[in-house]
Amino acid sequence: MISINNLTKYFGETAAVSDICLEIPRGQIIGILGPNGAGKTTTLRMLTGYITPTSGSVVVNGIDASTNFIEVKRHIGYLPESSPIYTDMLVYDYLKFIANIRDIPNSDIFKKFLELSDLCGIREVMHKSVSTLSKGYKQRVGLALALMGDPDILILDEPTSGLDPNQIAEIRSIIKEIGKKKTIIFSTHILSEAEATCDRVVIMNKGQLVADGTAEILKADKSGKKTTLITLEYTDPITVKTIFAKLKGISKIEMAETTDTLKIKLSTSDDMRVDIYNLIKKQDWILLEMIQESESLEHIFKELTKEA
Amino acid sequence: MSLKKILFIFKREVQTFFTSPIAYIVISIFLLLTGWFFFSTFFLSGRTDMRDFFNLLPIVFSFIIPAITMRLFAEEYRSGSFEIAGTLPLGLMDIISGKFLAALFFSFIMLVPTMLYPLFISSLGDLDPGPVIGGYIGAVLLAGAYSAIGVLASSLTRNQIIAFIVSASVCFFLTIISSILVFFPPYITGFFQYLSSGFHFNNIAKGVLDSRDLIYFISIMIFGLYGTFMVIKERN
Structure with missing residues (x-):
């Protein structure tokens, strides 16, 4: 459960995000749509605590992010745009590093690795250096990293951008699979993707929310034509x-x-x-x-x- | 702050240092430079001490240590991987301390082979252990201070070259300031002398551990690390 109240972010004089209010119940898959520069990434970064909002608040599972951000980060798994993961490590070492940071006990680490590598389909690249992976595999490793530590909220910034159609389909099916148990918030500018995977669609423009609802409701609103x-x-x-x-x-x-x-x-x-x-x-x-x-x-x- | 988390960051950074060839190149350059300049005059001076070696350290460190620290934050900003590190359940100070300690550890590893010199010299004649032990303690403190400056410079930019030039300039200035005191009016020379890392290092390298010198190095470290904390906080 996430509630966003009057979230605003200024970069100098320009408002990247202004006055956004949103309630996201547990277990929903929500897609944030918008043209480039609409403020999608900024909003997601504020949700993850990577940047601090100019004003407004984010409350995750009843914890205010401005007062206890480390606790909030424990509940959130985040995959930034184009999965900028450390390229100088082996996939296995990287997963281990994140598992350690996320306080997974040593006895459970191996079990968790097996589970995640099957879910994300990265078992065959575990021994490879991240720098040699293709974009699709990098994205899957990024997803596995985000899922490490069982966060109940998953935030994905354009998880399918730059992938080929097969990889897009795979990532989407993984998202749907994960979405059965977790809250997922992802941004995209591919509309069919939002329509196919999301329970709810939010459209942003120039830092503001301009529409909110299921794809069907949004379509019906404009009916008569x-x-x-x-x-x-x-x-x-x-x-x-x-x-x-x-x-x-x-x-x-x-x-x-x-x-x-x-x-x-x-x-x-x-x-x-x-x-x-x-x-x-x-x-x-x-x-x-x-x-x-x-x-x-x-x-x-x-x-x-x-x-x- | 949590010590366990700092250790995980430290381990990762050290791993990164030593998986790339840059680490070995930097260590080789350091050993070649100091070894050559030290031993080229060692036999001419006819003294069995390491004073000339420790005199070299501040100036060599002011270029070598920025090369070690330059990528710590700049590279993460450039590749965007800081977005992942920054959203893990970690305090900012955990990340900064882990990276700083990794750089300091690297400098220490770089110094280890030079510890053969005192063994070798003591076989030639009487070697006073005080200045040697003091010299190495001073070297670690100096490396710590310069690493903290390097970490701060690296947090300011996404360009490693800029990070290197900024921190090398600051470290170089701190090193040479005690040698150019003649250019300053006499009433402020005391202040500039206190500011100089070369001056404090030489005090310790004489074998005298004075609290003033310790406070100087520790306050530079705190300044650098806290400055980094403020810079990153302000960035976001």
């Missing part, structure tokens, strides 16, 4: 346009033609698939495809974070 995509076998576009224009409830018609098809994008206020289908049937056009898109998270993101 729907887009229907239709593909017809080639028909004269001008006729099609005049006929669709007569249909009530269509606010915008866009068309693109290829040699043998005609693609039409209709912006409607409601679900109008039945009306559209009846109209096409009446005209005897040949319908190849019809898809209704609800407002995508991407669209909401663009709406909320676009420059004024």
Whole structure:
């Protein structure tokens, strides 16, 4: 359980994060979205106690981070962006170092290593120097380091940036696996990732929270707007346009033609698939495809974070 | 602060020193420089003491020790790994002390081979043990003071070269200030002499352990380490 109250951070004159309030219950996977420079990393760094907020407070499991930060750090595992881990050590030595710092008794260390190396898939690189690892392995080692000492909160800063699609899928499945037991807060700018892995999505822009909720709620908030995509076998576009224009409830018609098809994008206020289908049937056009898109998270993101 | 945590940091830093070739290069350069300058005049002077060796130490240390300490924080800032160290359940002072002790330990290891010199010299004639023992105690104190300055310089920047130049300049200044006292007006020479690490080191190297000299070295160490603490706190 984390509660963030009026968290603010100034770097000189500029406010990197201003007045953020957030309650994160135990066991939630929460994704922080936002364009570059929105204040995601700064917020996460304040949560981990790496930087001190200008004002506001972070309370983790009932402990105020400003008064007892060492105790708070015990509850938090952190993977910084692009996992900047010591490159001059062997993976095994590094894990051992972190295990020692995190007060894991010597008798349990080996068991913990086995458990984490299986979870994160790093067993085959335990004897290698960190500097020789690929980016995906570095990220997994970073994740294992963050999980050492069983923190109940895991904070990950862009855990999948710079990885190939297979590695992204692996990291995501690890996150989901861990998320069954722990609270996870991670930042990303890949929207589909947030949608696929998070229980809750928070969107930040210019240091402020602009949206908060599940992906479904965020989408529903913007409902009332729907887009229907239709593909017809080639028909004269001008006729099609005049006929669709007569249909009530269509606010915008866009068309693109290829040699043998005609693609039409209709912006409607409601679900109008039945009306559209009846109209096409009446005209005897040949319908190849019809898809209704609800407002995508991407669209909401663009709406909320676009420059004024 | 917890002694156990300091020891873990210390162990890691020492491991890092000795897994890279830089450690061995630095030790070799130190031994070559001091060995050559000491023994090139040793047989000419015809004295069986180590005064010339200890006279060399402050000036050699003011360049060698910054080379040892320059990466301690600067490298962590540059690679970003300090973000991991800084978010572990550790006090800031644990990290600083661990790194400082590792640098001091390294300097000590560097001095160990030179302890063969007194064995060798005593076979040539009578060697007064007092100045030799005092010299080594002074050397460790001097290394501690310069390491603390080096740690502070390293915490100021993410660039190792800058850290080296800053700490080498400060250490060099502290070393030579007692030799350039003639340029200062007489009423402040006493103050500048007290500021000089060379002066205090020479006192101890004579075989006299005076509390004033001890306080001088210990206060430089405290100043350097506490300064580092303030710098890192301010950074974040």
